[in-house]
Structure formats: structure tokens, C-alpha cells
Amino acid sequence: MTRSQGGSPQPPDRTAVVVGGGLAGITAALELADAGLRVTLAEARPRLGGLAFSFRRGDLTVDNGQHVFLRCCTAYQWFLDRIAARDLVTLQDRLDVPVVDAATGRTGRLSRAGLPVPLHLAASLARYPHLSLRERASVGRAALALRGLDLADPALDAVDFGSWLAGRGQSARTIEALWDLVGVATLNATAANSSLGLAAMVFKTGLLTDPGAADIGWASAPLGDLHDGRGRKALDAAGVRTLLRTRTSGIARSEDGGWQVSLETGPGRGEQLAADVVVLAVPQREAHALLPEGAVQHPEKLLQIGTAPILNVHVIYDRQVLRQPFLAALGSPVQWVFDRTESSGLTGGGQYVAVSQSAVEDEIDLPVAELRDRYLPELERVLPAARGAAVRDVFVTRERTATFAPTPGVGALRPGPVTRAPGLFLAGAWTATGWPATMESAVRSGLHASREALSALGLPADNRVLEAA
Numbered sequence: 001m002t003r004s005q006g007g008s009p010q011p012p013d014r015t016a017v018v019v020g021g022g023l024a025g026i027t028a029a030l031e032l033a034d035a036g037l038r039v040t041l042a043e044a045r046p047r048l049g050g051l052a053f054s055f056r057r058g059d060l061t062v063d064n065g066q067h068v069f070l071r072c073c074t075a076y077q078w079f080l081d082r083i084a085a086r087d088l089v090t091l092q093d094r095l096d097v098p099v100v101d102a103a104t105g106r107t108g109r110l111s112r113a114g115l116p117v118p119l120h121l122a123a124s125l126a127r128y129p130h131l132s133l134r135e136r137a138s139v140g141r142a143a144l145a146l147r148g149l150d151l152a153d154p155a156l157d158a159v160d161f162g163s164w165l166a167g168r169g170q171s172a173r174t175i176e177a178l179w180d181l182v183g184v185a186t187l188n189a190t191a192a193n194s195s196l197g198l199a200a201m202v203f204k205t206g207l208l209t210d211p212g213a214a215d216i217g218w219a220s221a222p223l224g225d226l227h228d229g230r231g232r233k234a235l236d237a238a239g240v241r242t243l244l245r246t247r248t249s250g251i252a253r254s255e256d257g258g259w260q261v262s263l264e265t266g267p268g269r270g271e272q273l274a275a276d277v278v279v280l281a282v283p284q285r286e287a288h289a290l291l292p293e294g295a296v297q298h299p300e301k302l303l304q305i306g307t308a309p310i311l312n313v314h315v316i317y318d319r320q321v322l323r324q325p326f327l328a329a330l331g332s333p334v335q336w337v338f339d340r341t342e343s344s345g346l347t348g349g350g351q352y353v354a355v356s357q358s359a360v361e362d363e364i365d366l367p368v369a370e371l372r373d374r375y376l377p378e379l380e381r382v383l384p385a386a387r388g389a390a391v392r393d394v395f396v397t398r399e400r401t402a403t404f405a406p407t408p409g410v411g412a413l414r415p416g417p418v419t420r421a422p423g424l425f426l427a428g429a430w431t432a433t434g435w436p437a438t439m440e441s442a443v444r445s446g447l448h449a450s451r452e453a454l455s456a457l458g459l460p461a462d463n464r465v466l467e468a469a
């Protein structure tokens, strides 16, 4: 799938090494290979997909954590098309989120109508039972204020979203029942701990641009089938040499002005790869450790980017307890609950639900027994059908560094794709994409890095995806 420019042959001998086989690295590798480079992708783990992966547990295939995307995640959807995995996701025709208040048992819905922005959400908000009339009216005013914010204004990054909302008349209840309901899941932080710049980006893009922007999508197969299985197929077809279980231990300038990448391919075994360009698509701490001296101006900034955890509590019931693909909860520690029955391969009746808990710094290290005691009774409050159901299994997946923490000031710490070392580029959801740590940010970062790498080699890059985004 080499892009040919007006029929002229591509230079055959340009080489690239991409370090890290998460979504950022896969994207960069595909783009560089599509442009005609000889690409090696080195991933430390035995699989691709980075933070969005699956593993086997008995007969089940379990995702390390529930992942969703929105219709406005155009780069991630391009990626799904590029790896031929569109058939493995479901995307709502129209945003529709059931929201249960565990305290009252009432269910409201955040949904959209077929009207232009912002009227598309007005009817649902007007009927939203978890806020008073006055609170609902205040949401409209805050949304208008959000709409007026200039996302390019760096001053937004220094302000916390919670204070900004409070200053726009949002009560604690409105923040909990609306802004945090969406924001905690997308930013992995409460409004009080989120940069206004990132929060405004999420809410403006998702709710105040295109009417369909916030329609929710999710994998209908295990994440590993998409990012590892189909990702690997696409890389193979593009001619990328993919090395798994291969940790990169060093990146240094070679005498000819290119790069020398040191790989650990097994115990006591190594390989040196020469490359014209290197894309470092690993998390910020690993990037800090691998960056050659002087490659970024303030390397210490990478270590100042905080991280935030996500916890999933997986519960197998002996019967159906959740009748929709997912729901969100209020008045309970439970945040979001997803039906994982089909995608996990559970057979023999029963239902598998995953409770997805973002920004749970105080719970991430709790023992399973404690989490079980906390969440099973809460699930019975949120899902009445769970009250008479028998629990067949409970297990927990923890990602302590699931995302970077979107705290105020983080924008100034995130580097762009271009380093001061010619031919060395950075990618990863944590780099300066303007997005919070999401699959969308990861794919965008891979597109940015590969575009810059191609341009440094004097090769044309396909900008269409980024321009459309």
C-alpha cells in the first residue's frame, strides 16, 4: 500500500523504527510504511494495543478496562478503518445514556434529538429528572459560556474546570449529576481536578459542535481482536516488521547522522537497528528514560505529568441484570456499568457486567474482597434485577497509570511530536494533541509524529485525516 506520487518510485532505502506498539505506535508505523519506508515496530510486551488490550481468564476474554469512543473521535475511526476493524465496533445511531439515581431509583436519559446544536440536547435536558428546573436552566447558560471559549487560548489550561463551573452558577449537584458524570469518564478526573482547557475541548467538541458528535461507540469484540489481531494484520500487510517481547533500551546517534536503536530481544540477546527516523511512542516516563540528552529542552517536564488510575470490577451473574448496553449511575460509588456478555464470549446463560471506575485514586489498591463488598450491594441498588441474582464470579482489573492526569497546567508540560534531535519524534496520547488521554489522542499523536517524520525526510505526508479532524 505504498503511496505513489504521480507514479514516481519511492526511495527504497529509508528506514524507520517505531518504539511502542500502542495505538500511537501502530498508527505511526502504518503511516510510515504506507509512505514507502521500511519500518520496524518494537513492542516490549507479547502483544500490540498498549493500554487497550484483552487477556484470557478461563473461557472468557476480558478487556483490561472498558473503552468507549465518541463519533467525534474521527482519527480513531480512521484507525479502525485502516486496520479493517470497523465491523468489530458498535456506534449508537443517536446518543442515549440511561442515568440511574441509586438514591431514588429514578432513571433519566441523556439523549439527543434530530435538531441542530445546541437544541439537539435541549429536550433531554429539559426532562432530566436528576436536576431541579433551576439547575437545568443554569446548565444551558454554562453551555453557552463554554461555547464562547477559545480552545486555542493557553490561559484556559491554568484554570480548573470545577471553579469555572461554580462561577457559572453550577451547583454541586449539577456538577455531580451532569458535568462529572460525563467528565470523569472522559477526562479521568473530577471537574475540580481538570484543566478548563481539556474539559472545554471535550464538552465543546462532544456536545456543542456536530449534533452526532457525542454518539457513543464501543468494541463489540474483545479489544485485543481489534488492536492486536487486526492491528497486526494491517501492519503485516503494510510490510512492517513487528517485533514483540522486544524492549528498546537505548536510542543514540549513529556516526552517519542517523539513529541506532538498541533492542533487547530476549534474555541476554540484543539487536541494533539503524534508522533514518525514530518515533518514540511510549508513555512519558519511558520516553524520558530513552530520550537522548538534549533531545527535548525541559525533559523534567515529562516527569511532572501526573497519572490517573482506572479500575474495573467485573461481575458474572447467573442471569440478566442489565437490559441495555450500558448505564451511568448517580448517588452511588458505581460510575458506569457495561454489558460485556457477548464480547467476552460468556456462554451458558448469565450476564457479565463490568463496572468502570475512573479517577479512583483511593480505591485502586483495595483488595478484591473489599471491592466486592463495596460494589456488589451498590450494583443491587443500581440494577434492581441484580437483587435476586447469584454472583458466579467477581474479579478486578487495575490500571494505575491508565491516563495522564488532566490537571490544570498539564498543557504546558505536554511536548509536541518534534524534538530538538533531527529525525527523532514523539508520539503517545500524553503528547500535545489537545485531547485528553484517549484512543483518539493516541492515534492523532501517531499521525502527527509520522507526518513530521515524513516531512523531515522530504517525503509527502497524507494530511487528510488530520485536516478532517
Ligand SMILES: Cc1cc2nc3c(=O)[nH]c(=O)nc-3n(C[C@H](O)[C@H](O)[C@H](O)COP(=O)(O)OP(=O)(O)OC[C@H]3O[C@@H](n4cnc5c(N)ncnc54)[C@H](O)[C@@H]3O)c2cc1C
Pocket (backbone or CB within 6 Å): 019, 020, 021, 022, 023, 024, 025, 042, 043, 044, 045, 048, 049, 050, 051, 052, 064, 065, 066, 067, 068, 069, 246, 247, 248, 249, 281, 282, 283, 286, 310, 311, 399, 401, 402, 403, 427, 428, 429, 430, 437, 438, 439, 440, 441, 442
Ligand atoms: C482501563 C482503561 C480505560 C480506558 N478507557 C478509555 C476510553 O474509554 N476511551 C478512550 O479513548 N481511551 C481510554 N483509555 C485510554 C487509552 O487506552 C490510551 O490513551 C491509549 O490506548 C494510549 O495509547 P498510546 O499508544 O499513547 O500508549 P500505550 O497504550 O501506553 O502504548 C505504549 C506502548 O509502549 C510499550 N513500551 C513501553 N516502553 C517500551 C520500551 N522500552 N520498548 C518497547 N516498547 C515499550 C508499552 O508496552 C505499550 O504497549 C483507557 C485506558 C485504560 C487503561
